Amino acid sequence: MAAPALSEAETGTLHEQIVSKLRAVLLNGELADGTRIPEAQLCLRFGISRTPLREALKVLAAEGFIELRPNRGSIVAPIDPVEVGHLFEMKGALEQMIGRLAAVRATPEDAERIERAHAALGRPADPAAYTALNQDFHRALAVATHNPVLLQSYDNLQKRVLRLRFVVNENPQRVLESFGEHEGIMVAFRARARLDLAERLEEHNRLTGEAVMRTLKGESA
Amino acid sequence: MAAPALSEAETGTLHEQIVSKLRAVLLNGELADGTRIPEAQLCLRFGISRTPLREALKVLAAEGFIELRPNRGSIVAPIDPVEVGHLFEMKGALEQMIGRLAAVRATPEDAERIERAHAALGRPADPAAYTALNQDFHRALAVATHNPVLLQSYDNLQKRVLRLRFVVNENPQRVLESFGEHEGIMVAFRARARLDLAERLEEHNRLTGEAVMRTLKGESA
DNA sequence: CGGGTCATTTTTGAATGCAAAATGTCGTCC
DNA sequence: GGACGACATTTTGCATTCAAAAATGACCCG
Known part of the structure; x- marks a missing residue:
């Protein structure tokens, strides 16, 4: 056992x-x-x-x-909009790296985990569950790089960004957009198109960051 | 006072x-x-x-x-060749980011610090001093991104890599190559050519990493 | 009634103490 | 001679204790 x-x-x-x-x-x-x-x-x-x-x-x-x-x-730790920008910027660099590496290094097991995480994300339950599943999906891609140094840093950034959901509620419009972006990410991943995957992950991160920043600024104003 | x-x-x-x-x-x-x-x-x-x-x-x-x-x-922490590879790989992602951002965001003060650090590097003293000055130079570029999240992560990687110099001695041949690469980096920086600067920093990091890995493998064999 | 000072209380930073786990030693047995 | 096991020693993990710094509040004065 x-x-x-x-x-x-x-x-x-x-x-x-x-x-x-x-x-x-x-x-x-x-x-x-x-x-x-x-x-x-x-x-x-x-x-x-x-x-x-x-x-x-x-x-x-x-x-x-x-x-x-x-x-x-x-x-x-206080949530500082400027620092949030820096967090997303840094995360963007890692997302690009994840795209370039995961496309090349993903084992069949990695690919299956990623597919499963993406499928789970397809049936949206409550917002809290969505956030967790979304994290799982992106983390599965990070795992597929087989670089623990990267993974640790990525985990840290993901968690630090995660704290924001209590100051900016998930915006339903943005969640819908995400679905489309995730599809695009999967297309690139299935084709093992490293540069495309990198670009789509980076853009997805950037758009999420921009949405968060808009909300942050809107609420502070 | x-x-x-x-x-x-x-x-x-x-x-x-x-x-x-x-x-x-x-x-x-x-x-x-x-x-x-x-x-x-x-x-x-x-x-x-x-x-x-x-x-x-x-x-x-x-x-x-x-x-x-x-x-x-x-x-x-034991020095594991596999982990060293991961460290350089991760550092490479950050170097690219540094190149893209520093080229755009460097203030005149940043530029001056970078120029000074590069100039100091031009007159090679003993190997230990060279290593320190080299770190200063690359760190000055990281500072010019004005992203503290990135800088902290970069500092950490730089220091973890620094430990290696006691297991693999600086290779004189590689140091000479570095001079040329540094010149290329400065050319791109002065022109504020973000993509070129990113590429040259990434390549410089990759070449250094490969040299270190070769030495590591050679010594363990 | 508001501002400021001083004593009291609370909270933090670091040293000490104690129990459990690991390490090392020695003797025994095969 | 080497492997195994009981005992003593060392080292770690955590609780407790003590001193110093900050927060609180009472009191006084303007």
């Missing part, structure tokens, strides 16, 4: 579990951006002492999810 | 100082890759207790410089 596939949050050392759990809390939008994070409260919540919690905070700060202010506590 | 510009290692909280200092130690090649890092020894060396040291270790692990093995201590 195979091992029961423990989720990342229930294995490893205590502080590693806390990193996963706390990151999940932040990505679930439970703590609004900019709010203070009292250590004692989190210790109570997770049932641990401050030592592993503080280790986790340092790691999450390095990942860009929280901000440490010496002697003044940690805060959930 | 301006503040005396403290180096990163002497400011901020204790654990932040340790992160910088310890990273510097690793980049100086004082600890060979794969060697164990006894916590007590480092505490003694830095004159601190284990708490901030362990926080620093977690951060450096997240950055990819060390590896944490639960209950079995930390080791200096």
Whole structure:
């Protein structure tokens, strides 16, 4: 019998579990951006002492999810429209790389995972499920590059961008456009057309970024 | 009177100082890759207790410089030829992005910094100095993108690659080639030719990577 | 009634202490 | 001579403790 596939949050050392759990809390939008994070409260919540919690905070700060202010506590990293632009720009460079590499390196298993993720995306459930499936789809392409360094950076960016969905709601118009773009991406992928795949992924990312930026600016105005 | 510009290692909280200092130690090649890092020894060396040291270790692990093995201590991240290939590949994507953006966004001040860094590189001193100046030059181009997200990722990759110089010595032949490539890069930069600059940076990175990989394979064989 | 100062409380940063896991040592047996 | 196993030692992971810095609030003065 195979091992029961423990989720990342229930294995490893205590502080590693806390990193996963706390990151999940932040990505679930439970703590609004900019709010203070009292250590004692989190210790109570997770049932641990401050030592592993503080280790986790340092790691999450390095990942860009929280901000440490010496002697003044940690805060959930504020969402800055300028930084969001930079995040999408950086993600665009990775998407291009993903396109060029995945088209060439995808194994049959990779291709099947990508097809499945794309198919799952075809039947739109609630918005929250759509977001998760969309992430899975794009991540499956990143996995197909077989470059762990790239994948780790991509995961980080994807998660940091993911936090935005609580300040800018998914725009239904944009979701519809995405379907078409995803189809185009799959066409290029099935043809293993590396430059086309790169271009379509980059453009898809750029359009999403622009939509997010418009909403961000609209709401702040 | 301006503040005396403290180096990163002497400011901020204790654990932040340790992160910088310890990273510097690793980049100086004082600890060979794969060697164990006894916590007590480092505490003694830095004159601190284990708490901030362990926080620093977690951060450096997240950055990819060390590896944490639960209950079995930390080791200096082993240099794996396959991973080195992945690092250069990822760096290549960023170099392209740097080329496309820096050509367009560089301010006159950026341009001057880049020119100065390039000029400093022209008079080759000892190999160690050359490596540092070379890093400065490429970093100056990254700064000119005015994208901090990119810059942070680039810094990380640059430093991780930097560790290699202790396992593969700078190859004089390759250094000579670099001079020519740097000239080409500057020509493209001065003309603000974004696609050319991107291509030359990418190619320069690829050639360096290939040279390193050849040496790595040669030495392991 | 508002602003400012000082004492009190809370919270953070780092050191210490303690239990569990891993490592090393020695003796035994084959 | 080498493999195995019990014991002692070391090292790690986490909880607890202590000191210093920031936040809070009471009090006074204008």
